[in-house]
Amino acid sequence: DQQVKQNSPSLSVQEGRISILNCDYTNSMFDYFLWYKKYPAEGPTFLISISSIKDKNEDGRFTVFLNKSAKHLSLHIVPSQPGDSAVYFCAATGSGNTGKLIFGQGTTLQVKP
Amino acid sequence: DAGVTQSPTHLIKTRGQHVTLRCSPISGHKSVSWYQQVLGQGPQFIFQYYEKEERGRGNFPDRFSARQFPNYSSELNVNALLLGDSALYLCASSLMTYEQYFGPGTRLTVT
Numbered sequence: 693d694q695q696v697k698q699n700s701p702s703l704s705v706q707e708g709r710i711s712i713l714n715c716d717y718t719n720s721m722f723d724y725f726l727w728y729k730k731y732p733a734e735g736p737t738f739l740i741s742i743s744s745i746k747d748k749n750e751d752g753r754f755t756v757f758l759n760k761s762a763k764h765l766s767l768h769i770v771p772s773q774p775g776d777s778a779v780y781f782c783a784a785t786g787s788g789n790t791g792k793l794i795f796g797q798g799t800t801l802q803v804k805p
Numbered sequence: 806d807a808g809v810t811q812s813p814t815h816l817i818k819t820r821g822q823h824v825t826l827r828c829s830p831i832s833g834h835k836s837v838s839w840y841q842q843v844l845g846q847g848p849q850f851i852f853q854y855y856e857k858e859e860r861g862r863g864n865f866p867d868r869f870s871a872r873q874f875p876n877y878s879s880e881l882n883v884n885a886l887l888l889g890d891s892a893l894y895l896c897a898s899s900l901m902t903y904e905q906y907f908g909p910g911t912r913l914t915v916t
Contacts, residue, residue, distance in 0.1 A: 791853030
């Protein structure tokens with residue numbers, strides 16, 4: 693049972709435009725959500741997170757939006773840069789379980805110059 | 806500051822053999838979690854250790870075991886290797902917060 697889903701395997705955008713990556717979850721007990729970026733031959737790198745008590749969190753070019761009623765979150769990257777090309781994973785956790793993250797399948801983002 | 810380190814980087818084993826993977830957390834981090842990532846999927850949780858005690862276990866068979874040492878480094882052991890154990894094994898450390906910081910992983914190939 694896939695509790696965290698990223699339904700778009702890939703996304704291609706032009707440099708300077710907005711990239712929007714989407715993630716859906718099914719477990720209503722999740723109360724903390726994270727986005728990671730992964731380059732080939734490297735481990736995932738933490739990007740940004742959001743608690744369920746918020747609906748938006750912003751850090752530079754990255755903004756995460758959370759819609760709890762729809763069990764949906766999204767990552768916006770503005771403006772997109774070629775160096776942002778990577779696999780992006782959405783992850784969720786909750787109930788004080790700080791050691792266990794449930795990941796989606798990932799979305800490969802390609803930013804074209 | 807040094808990040809999470811893992812060794813070895815790559816490993817090739819034969820079915821039925823045993824493997825030990827090692828992880829050193831970020832200095833000051835007492836929690837270590839292990840994940841398995843197969844091609845095309847996201848990382849899947851295997852274990853969490855905190856202060857040398859197991860705090861969580863994912864849906865993996867008993868062939869998988871782990872431990873944490875007094876210096877907070879950790880080992881993941883897999884016995885009786887199967888072809889399906891071929892994957893990238895990731896270690897992550899944290900300050901017992903939700904944000905986990907990952908190492909580069911160990912690529913295990915079972916032939």
